[in-house]
Amino acid sequence: MNLVITAICISTALSFIMTLISFWLPMITPDQEKLSPYECGFDPMGSARLPFSLRFFLVAILFLLFDLEIALLLPLPWADQLPTPLLTFTWASIVLILLTLGLAYEWAQGGLEWAE
DSSP states (O other): OHHHHHHHHHHHHHHHHHHHHHHHGGGSSOOHHHHSOOOTTSOTTSOSOOOOOHHHHHHHHHHHHHHHHHHHHTTGGGGGGSSOHHHHHHHHHHHHHHHHHHHHHHHHHTTTOSOO
16 A cells, blocks of 8 residues: 555656646747747748648548548458358458449549649
8 A cells, every 4th residue: 555655646746846847948948939839830820721732632531531441341350250251252342342443433533643
């Protein structure tokens, strides 16, 4: 019991000390960069109406769709233990064929081209 209380006291003290240091340390030499919020490389004081690339959005949606389709195939190694592995193989083949046809269609339509 003493060991648990000692560990809790030490962890609480360390947490308190680290919190104090994190508030005190940045105030030693404040400058414009430290005082401004970090916004992933964007200027936080600039215009909020920046142009957004529609091409990037479409490629991101395609990535999510294909990623979800691949996630459907992840449990296949455990599907061998099902009563009808042939049926499982058939459905997995259908999903793979649909995935390949979708990729070929997007490629033919130019959906994967970054620059036009």
